[in-house]
Amino acid sequence: MVFQPQLKILISRDDIAEAVDRLACEIKRDYQGKQPLLIGVLKGSFVFMADLIRQLDLPLELDFIRLSCYGAARESSGKVKVVQGVKTPIKGIDVLVVEDIVDTGITISFLLDYFKKKQPASLKVCTLTDKPSRRRVPVPIDYRGFTVPNKFIVGYGLDCDQKFRNLPHIYALED
Numbered sequence: 001m002v003f004q005p006q007l008k009i010l011i012s013r014d015d016i017a018e019a020v021d022r023l024a025c026e027i028k029r030d031y032q033g034k035q036p037l038l039i040g041v042l043k044g045s046f047v048f049m050a051d052l053i054r055q056l057d058l059p060l061e062l063d064f065i066r067l068s069c070y071g072a073a074r075e076s077s078g079k080v081k082v083v084q085g086v087k088t089p090i091k092g093i094d095v096l097v098v099e100d101i102v103d104t105g106i107t108i109s110f111l112l113d114y115f116k117k118k119q120p121a122s123l124k125v126c127t128l129t130d131k132p133s134r135r136r137v138p139v140p141i142d143y144r145g146f147t148v149p150n151k152f153i154v155g156y157g158l159d160c161d162q163k164f165r166n167l168p169h170i171y172a173l174e175d
């Protein structure tokens with residue numbers, strides 16, 4: 001891996017693995033006897049999703065949704081659009097939305113409204129990281145890996161201008 005001097009490790013791969021184990025335990029406990037549908041928000045959640053489902057000994061299904069909101073910038077435009085929807089039926093299903101990060105809360109708030117209309121049996125949110133200092137819309141978070149400071153973070157699926165998703169740790173991007 002090329003040395004990236006502007007990146008500082010914030011959460012190591014070992015700490016991420018430990019958090020994924022803990023979240024999987026909580027989810028397994030809460031979804032006993034159920035067949036949840038995990039919906040990952042592309043692209044950021046795909047690494048977390050891949051690790052999480054392999055710790056989940058449940059008859060789960062998974063799907064992904066792709067949204068547009070950020071463009072190439074680091075700031076949300078505040079407008080969310082569905083670019084690629086979920087094909088799996090949702091009505092009467094226990095849905096768990098899987099995110100890489102909840103920042104302003106605009107995305108999760110939009111998704112909860114969007115999925116609620118499809119009448120799932122239940123609807124919950126699991127996020128690997130949470131940046132509450134940036135919240136603009138209050139959102140419920142059922143499963144949270146880490147609370148992170150007000151810094152832009154990359155790695156383990158998270159990007160900056162589509163770069164750094166492949167890094168194994170989570171880093172803070174220093175300006």
Ligand code: IMP
Nearest residue numbers: 044102103104105106107152153158159
């Ligand atoms: P929100 O709508 O502001 O909560 O932002 C949600 C989305 O913005 C996340 O799913 C990420 O894709 C992106 N995002 C927000 N903060 C960061 C960050 O620090 N690093 C990378 N992506 C971020």
Ligand code: MG
Nearest residue numbers: 041044100101
């Ligand atoms: Mg995301």
